[in-house]
C-alpha cells in the first residue's frame with residue numbers, strides 16, 4: 396500500500412474532528428440547525444489551521460438532509476454525503492493562486508446559475524482568494540451581489556488585508572486562530588494512538604511547539620518523526636529530527652552568557668559551530684531557551700506550560716535562580732535584534748559572539764551613564780536630527796509633552812516601554828506632571844525606566860514628576876505582560892522586535 400501523508404490521512408471529516416476552532420464550528424453548526432445559512436463566507440487565518448477542511452465539511456453539512464437532526468454536522472452516510480465526498484459537480488474547489496483571471500470569475504458567474512444535483516446548495520470554495528486580479532474581484536462581486544438562491548461561496552485567505560472592502564462587506568467573516576500548543580499535543584498523541592505508535596508526552600509537546608500553531612505543520616513534523624524512528628518516539632528523537640541544537644549544549648552556552656563567563660561563552664559557541672550549527676539557528680535556539688527561562692521566572696505553572704523532561708526542567712530552574720528578569724528581557728531583545736543583522740553580516744559568528752558577550756556583561760538595567768551621553772548628544776546636535784525626528788512641543792499641554800517623550804524614546808530605540816505605552820496616560824495637576832500607569836507599566840518603570848523618563852520629561856517641561864499606579868480593569872499586570880511578551884516574541888520573519 397502506498398504511504399499517505401498523515402496530514403492527508405487525518406483531514407477532518409466532521410465538524411468534531413476540527414480542533415482549536417470551536418468559536419467558528421459552533422456558529423456554523425447553529426446556522427445549519429437554525430436554517431440561517433448565508434450566501435458568502437470568508438475564512439481567514441494562518442495556513443494549516445483548518446480553513447479548507449472546514450469549508451468542505453460545511454459544504455456537505457448544508458446539503459445533507461440529516462444535518463439538522465445531527466446537530467449541524469453532515470451524517471456522512473446518506474447518498475448526498477457519499478456523492479459529495481467523491482468527485483461531484485456541486486462542491487467546486489478552486490485555487491485562485493493558479494486561476495486568478497477575470498475569465499475564470501466570469502465562468503463562475505455563468506456556471507453558478509445551473510442548479511445543484513445532489514442537494515439544495517452548489518458550493519464554491521475559492522482558496523487563496525486574495526490572489527484574484529482586480530477584474531476577477533469585480534466579476535465575483537457581481538455574483539456576490541445577486542447570487543442565485545442555491546449558491547454558497549466560501550472564500551479562504553491567509554491575507555485578508557488584500558481583499559477589497561466591497562467583497563469583505565458581503566461576506567460573513569470567520570477568523571481561524573492559531574491552535575494552542577496543548578491542543579496540538581493532544582492531537583498528535585491521538586494520531587499516534589490511532590497509528591499504534593508509542594511515544595512520550597514530552598515528544599508530543601516538542602512536536603506541538605514546533606508546529607507554532609499550525610495543525611498542518613505540526614502533523615507534518617509528526618509524520619517525519621514517525622517515519623524516522625522505530626519503537627517509542629522520545630523527546631530527543633524529535634529534537635534530532637528538528638535539527639535543534641541539543642538542549643544540553645544550548646543550556647551550557649546560555650549559562651555561560653547569563654553568568655558572564657567569557658571564556659565559556661567563546662568555547663561553547665565554538666563547539667556548537669564546529670558541530671555544524673548554523674549561527675542564525677543557534678541564535679534562535681538560544682532565544683527560545685531564554686524565553687523558557689523567563690517563563691520559569693514569571694509563571695507559577697511553568698512546569699505544566701513547558702512540558703519538558705524533568706532533568707531539562709530542573710536545569711532551567713537552577714539557572715533561573717541565578718538571573719534577574721531585566722537581564723533576560725535584555726537578552727531576548729538583543730537576540731531578536733540580531734536576527735536581521737545575521738542575515739547580512741560578513742561574519743555572522745563574530746556578530747553573534749559580540750552580542751553574547753554584550754548580554755553577558757550587561758545587568759539588563761538601564762546603563763544610566765550611557766543613556767546620559769545619548770540624551771546629551773540628542774540635545775546638543777539638533778543638526779543631526781532629520782526633519783521628521785524634530786519634536787515641537789507645547790509645554791502647556793501634557794499630551795504634547797508626552798508625545799515629545801515618545802519621539803525621543805523612539806530615537807533612543809527602546810522598544811520595551813513603547814510596547815506598554817497604552818497602559819500609560821498623563822496629565823498636569825497644579826505644578827505636577829502626573830504619569831498614570833497600569834500595574835505592568837508601573838512595575839517596569841520602577842524596575843528600570845524611571846531615571847530615563849524623568850530626564851526626558853524634564854527636557855520638555857519643568858514640573859515635578861509624579862508616578863501614580865492606577866488599577867484599571869484589564870490593565871495588564873507584569874506577570875501577564877511578560878508571559879504574553881514571552882509568547883508573542885516571534886523569531887522568524889516580521890520586524891523581530893518584541894512588543
Ligand SMILES: Nc1ncnc2c1ncn2[C@@H]1O[C@H](COP(=O)(O)OP(=O)(O)O)[C@@H](O)[C@H]1O
Nearest residue numbers: 402406413414442443444445446447448610611
Ligand atoms: N483545525 C484543524 N483540526 C484538525 N486538523 C487540521 C486543522 N487544521 C488543519 N488541519 C490538518 O491540516 C491539513 C490541512 O488543513 P487545511 O484545512 O487545508 O488548512 P488551511 O486551509 O487553513 O491551510 C488537514 O488535512 C488536517 O490534517
Ligand SMILES: [Mg+2]
Nearest residue numbers: 446447522551
Ligand atoms: Mg487551505
Ligand SMILES: [Zn+2]
Nearest residue numbers: 459470473476
Ligand atoms: Zn448525509
